[in-house]
Amino acid sequence: MAQAVWRTSPNYSAGRGGRAVDRIVIHYIVGTLAAAEATFADPGSGVSAHYGIGEGAVHQYVSETNTAWHAGDFAMNQRSIGIEHSADAVRPPSQSTYNDSIELCARLCRTYGLNPLTQIIPHSSVVAxxxxxxxxLQRIRNAVSARL
Ligand SMILES: [Zn+2]
Structure with missing residues (x-):
C-alpha cells in the first residue's frame, strides 16, 4: 500500500465516546483526493474521514483513536473508520485505489477483529x-476476506 501521508483535518471529536471500532464505512469523494483534502482542511465544512485514497496516494486526516465526521450519524462516527475513495458517478475507483483500499481494510480488519463481509459497510446503509x-463494495469485501 502507498504509505499513508498525514493531511490533518480540524474536523473531528476527541476520543470515541467509549465505543469500540466495529465498522469500516466506505465512501466516494465525487471528485479527486485533492478535493477531499481541501474540504476536510476547511473548518467550515464540518466533515472529515480517517483516510482518503486516490491518484496513487493514501492520506490520513484523523487519528483512528478519534471520531471523524463522515457518516452523518454521530453514534456511527464514534464506532467506525471512514475511508474516502477518489471516484465519481461516471468514474469508478482506479485499480490502484482498489488495491490500496483492500490493503488498508485488511490491516484495519486485523487490528480491530472485524469480519470484512459484514463489518465493511456502505455509507448508504447508515443514512439516505x-x-x-x-x-x-463487494469487490473490497471479497478481496479483504481472501487476505485474512
Ligand atoms: Zn459517504
Whole structure:
C-alpha cells in the first residue's frame, strides 16, 4: 500500500465516546483526493474521514483513536473508520485505489477483529445517500476476506 501521508483535518471529536471500532464505512469523494483534502482542511465544512485514497496516494486526516465526521450519524462516527475513495458517478475507483483500499481494510480488519463481509459497510446503509456510488463494495469485501 502507498504509505499513508498525514493531511490533518480540524474536523473531528476527541476520543470515541467509549465505543469500540466495529465498522469500516466506505465512501466516494465525487471528485479527486485533492478535493477531499481541501474540504476536510476547511473548518467550515464540518466533515472529515480517517483516510482518503486516490491518484496513487493514501492520506490520513484523523487519528483512528478519534471520531471523524463522515457518516452523518454521530453514534456511527464514534464506532467506525471512514475511508474516502477518489471516484465519481461516471468514474469508478482506479485499480490502484482498489488495491490500496483492500490493503488498508485488511490491516484495519486485523487490528480491530472485524469480519470484512459484514463489518465493511456502505455509507448508504447508515443514512439516505448515493454514497459510495461507483465503488464496488463487494469487490473490497471479497478481496479483504481472501487476505485474512
Ligand atoms: Zn459517504
Amino acid at each position: 445517500t448515493a454514497c459510495p456510488g461507483t465503488v464496488d
